[in-house]
Amino acid sequence: MNPLLDFHRLQTRRQFFGDTGLRAGSIALASMLGHEMASASQLQAPLPGLPHFAPKAKRLIYLHMNGAPSQLDLWDHKPNLSQHFDKDLPESIRNGQRITTMTSGQARLPVAPSMFKFTQHGKSGRWVSELLPHTAKVVDELAVIKSVHTTAINHDPACTYVMTGSEVPGKASIGSWLSYGLGSASNDLPAFVVFTPSFPAASQAQALFTRMWSSGFLPTKFTGVALRGQGDPVLYVKNPPGVDPSSRRAMLDALGELNHLNHSRIGDPEIQTRIAQYEMAFRMQTSVPELTDLTKESKTTLDMYGDDVHRQGSFTQSAILARRLIERGTRVVQILHRGWDQHNNLPKLIKGQVDDSERACAALIMDLKQRGLLEDTLVVWGGEFGRTVYSQGNLTKDNYGRDHHPRCFTMWMAGGGVKGGIEFGETDDFSYNITKDPVHINDLNATILHLMGIDHRKFTFKFQGLDQRLTGVEDHHVIKGILA
16 A cells, blocks of 8 residues: 555545645746746755764765776786786685686686886876876876775676675665765755766776666665766756746746645655756756856866867766866766776777776866865776786787786775875785785775765664665774875
């Protein structure tokens, strides 16, 4: 039995007009008074008591490299691996750890050193792959974390884990948690925006799931709003032909009155979500076209991002729009770049992924810094797990593939209270096991919350009889070694 359905089924026409008739005059009056009276709305306030302490970061830009970039070919420099080329991975290193069914049937697990050169950059002397020439220029702004680990070994649960703090679907994403707890700093744009940009055609791309930006058990108004790369940035935001803004305003005012009436009688929180979404969509009719208009950006800025900034739906255009969003008050921007799942032909495929995204990541850091935004904007880069040191399939001097590896991988953070120019955590000579300062995925999430002024242990939401947390029920810790 569903009381809400029963209520609507049993309600008569006479009851409907009897309940709403007295309000008809106010609906008409709201239409005449216009937007100021009818839709005046306040910014969504933070939860009482939040932030728990003064935040170092006011906003988050999360650059998710979906498919898992190879730490061995980008960040985790292992010069001695060349001595082990095509030799079997020592059992003392694997130590019986599980591997995926994609390589468990191989007769051998031959070690594949990276074919890319590493050189030192910045005042910090950070070792960086030749694949990252632009990122190398901003390496002194980054905290490179080489000891991240997870328990998930396949993409779907691993992506769910890194974005929601749990492998189990149905939990709230980090962007939803932050918009729920800290509210919105914009009345004209969503608090949480998601981009799923284009990626190289030859990529081995995994599917993306909306649970990566879903509100889960939180009210649905905290779900991330996905901006499209092609056509209208948001579907159905524009008025249909023949409907002018004043007519749309009048319709929304009347609909809002009816929804408020229904909420007062039933108390369904999703009715409030519906009201808020209608109002946000109306305001986005003006704010989104202005957001996506890059004509007012300086030539110097556009040149810094490169030619791809003009290609609709590209990662580069998403990056500059991320900066424009946080300037306008958006709390969280998430960019999910697909195609990093390189089980074979890695040297060629990883170049395509880097060429499509790396310059924009570096430009975003420089752009934020020169505008004075980096100091209170947290930028996070990384995937859902790492890649194996051994080759999947055939190994040659100039070609190899790598399987999934959850035991250790590299991510970086910059801005918003992060100490730049440092390296945190260490791995063994095969980039297979962590030897110092392990960082669990939820340690990373605890650190993100901490930098945003939130104690992850106190930030909860009651669901299914539990005080749910982004960082789960196990105890996790802020990575103090990377804090400025």
